[in-house]
Amino acid sequence: MTDLQTTFAGLKLKNPIIISSSGLTNTAAKNEKLEAAGAGAIVLKSLFEEQITLEADRLRNPSYYPEGSDYLEEYIRNHALSEYLDLIKESKKVCTIPVIASINCYTDSEWIDFAKQIEQAGADALEINILALQTSLQYTYGTFEQRHIDILSHIKKTIHIPVIMKLGDNLTNPIALIDQLYANGAAAVVLFNRCYQPDIDIEKLEQISGNVFSHADDLSTPLRWIGIASSLVDKIDYAASGGIHKPEAVIKALLAGASAVEMCSVIYQNTNSFISESNHFLESWMQRQGFKNIPQFKGKLKAKDAEGINMWERTQFLKYFSNKA
Numbered sequence: 655m656t657d658l659q660t661t662f663a664g665l666k667l668k669n670p671i672i673i674s675s676s677g678l679t680n681t682a683a684k685n686e687k688l689e690a691a692g693a694g695a696i697v698l699k700s701l702f703e704e705q706i707t708l709e710a711d712r713l714r715n716p717s718y719y720p721e722g723s724d725y726l727e728e729y730i731r732n733h734a735l736s737e738y739l740d741l742i743k744e745s746k747k748v749c750t751i752p753v754i755a756s757i758n759c760y761t762d763s764e765w766i767d768f769a770k771q772i773e774q775a776g777a778d779a780l781e782i783n784i785l786a787l788q789t790s791l792q793y794t795y796g797t798f799e800q801r802h803i804d805i806l807s808h809i810k811k812t813i814h815i816p817v818i819m820k821l822g823d824n825l826t827n828p829i830a831l832i833d834q835l836y837a838n839g840a841a842a843v844v845l846f847n848r849c850y851q852p853d854i855d856i857e858k859l860e861q862i863s864g865n866v867f868s869h870a871d872d873l874s875t876p877l878r879w880i881g882i883a884s885s886l887v888d889k890i891d892y893a894a895s896g897g898i899h900k901p902e903a904v905i906k907a908l909l910a911g912a913s914a915v916e917m918c919s920v921i922y923q924n925t926n927s928f929i930s931e932s933n934h935f936l937e938s939w940m941q942r943q944g945f946k947n948i949p950q951f952k953g954k955l956k957a958k959d960a961e962g963i964n965m966w967e968r969t970q971f972l973k974y975f976s977n978k979a
């Protein structure tokens with residue numbers, strides 16, 4: 655018997671396929687179908703810190719609502735949250751797989767108190783997604799990383815369910831940060847989130863949106879960093895996110911050291927059927943290779959000598975170009 659079970663962030667998953675936070679997971683009905691299609695867990699669409707605070711800030715401007723802005727501010731806060739709590743409760747009613755809530759945030763502030771209600775609504779874990787560009791001329795190196803730690807520490811004081819940190823790929827040294835996140839109680843990290851991609855229309859001379867969806871080649875970045883990180887910070891769980899477009903990619907992520915993968919673009923593009931296709935592919939590959947369970951091969955190709963020279967840390971193409979010359 656081939657066993658596809660894995661443990662991620664302390665949660666037992668029947669297989670390593672997690673559906674990423676996105677519009678794919680914003681209703682209980684969709685989540686029920688994702689489970690029926692074979693998903694091991696789902697991450698709900700994020701509740702954005704801005705959803706609570708920006709709308710509330712707008713209402714702070716008395717010229718919009720000369721009267722009652724305090725009341726409206728409170729109303730909007732509670733409304734955004736209560737819809738989200740309903741999504742958790744409804745999804746838990748129809749899903750037996752873990753339901754992970756998600757918050758997109760960038761400040762360590764009062765919104766964190768809402769995490770308690772997310773836990774009470776029945777979420778099995780909370781994924782925190784801190785995706786922001788640092789562009790200030792006054793920026794002091796390290797403050798963005800410290801903010802991750804501050805937000806995590808604050809959340810850990812607020813809730814008891816596992817906390818998963820979903821990182822952006824714009825960090826100078828993700829390894830040092832992951833080590834600190836582990837020390838401050840994170841159960842897992844997801845490498846990486848995907849930023850909005852800007853582009854330019856040269857005929858209209860306008861800024862436009864680039865590709866919303868990722869590409870199979872994007873997988874190299876999570877593979878590299880999971881390969882290095884899982885070798886150096888080996889007590890925390892990893893999920894690969896970004897560029898899982900082929901069933902083979904799931905196996906690559908596990909070999910690099912991930913416990914699970916999060917997939918999004920491929921489901922938008924290929925429908926839920928990609929989930930069972932990936933699970934079947936994984937199962938038959940394991941049988942072909944003689945692996946009975948995932949721990950037998952998880953991390954087999956992580957950087958064994960991450961302090962020294964290894965392929966995951968290679969940045970230059972020198973050899974490639976010299977061979978071609």
Ligand SMILES: Cc1cc2nc3c(=O)[nH]c(=O)nc-3n(C[C@H](O)[C@H](O)[C@H](O)COP(=O)(O)O)c2cc1C
Pocket residue numbers: 674675676677699700756758783820846847848866867868869872895896897898916917918919920
């Ligand atoms: C349409 C769309 C909506 C998304 N919404 C969220 C979100 O609400 N929260 C979040 O953490 N990530 C969000 N993401 C990012 C995905 O969860 C995922 O991390 C990213 O797309 C990379 O994975 P992929 O290559 O499998 O698409 C979204 C992505 C897409 C394409």
